[in-house]
Amino acid sequence: MEMVAPATTSLERLEVASTRLNPSAHHRAMPQGLPDRRPWREALGRTPGLDHCFRGSVFVLGLVVVVGGAALWLFSTLLTTPVIFAGLWIWSWEFVWARRLLHKFRIWVSRFWRRVRRRPTKWTVVTALGVLSGAAVWWASFEFGLI
Numbered sequence: 001m002e003m004v005a006p007a008t009t010s011l012e013r014l015e016v017a018s019t020r021l022n023p024s025a026h027h028r029a030m031p032q033g034l035p036d037r038r039p040w041r042e043a044l045g046r047t048p049g050l051d052h053c054f055r056g057s058v059f060v061l062g063l064v065v066v067v068g069g070a071a072l073w074l075f076s077t078l079l080t081t082p083v084i085f086a087g088l089w090i091w092s093w094e095f096v097w098a099r100r101l102l103h104k105f106r107i108w109v110s111r112f113w114r115r116v117r118r119r120p121t122k123w124t125v126v127t128a129l130g131v132l133s134g135a136a137v138w139w140a141s142f143e144f145g146l147i
Helices: 010-021 039-045 048-072 077-091 096-118 120-143
Strands: none
Touching (some): 039 048, 048 077, 096 120
């Protein structure tokens, strides 16, 4: 006795086709503002000088992490992704534009990880070669007195 799969309806096919055309259909809506501040942050915000100092510190810390992640891009995209994600997350504490950027970055990362999972050997080799080339440059810079 042969089992036959039930035929799909046109509505099911339409839904599948629409998610292929618009892969972000499964993602949450774009964030519109900052989350509610904690009481300590509210108190800090009442003093303009401290508020500006805190926001500046958050910006500089996020910038250092994002630039560090961007520097890792020379070695491998797989190494870059979590570090840039962390920098955007730090920025999103205080800046609305960073929350929107973090949302778009999450969408990009989910698509990127799907590509990585399809060809894990390729990405392992690319990452290993990137790390080895970085180690070779590091070694050569000290061995030949470039630093």
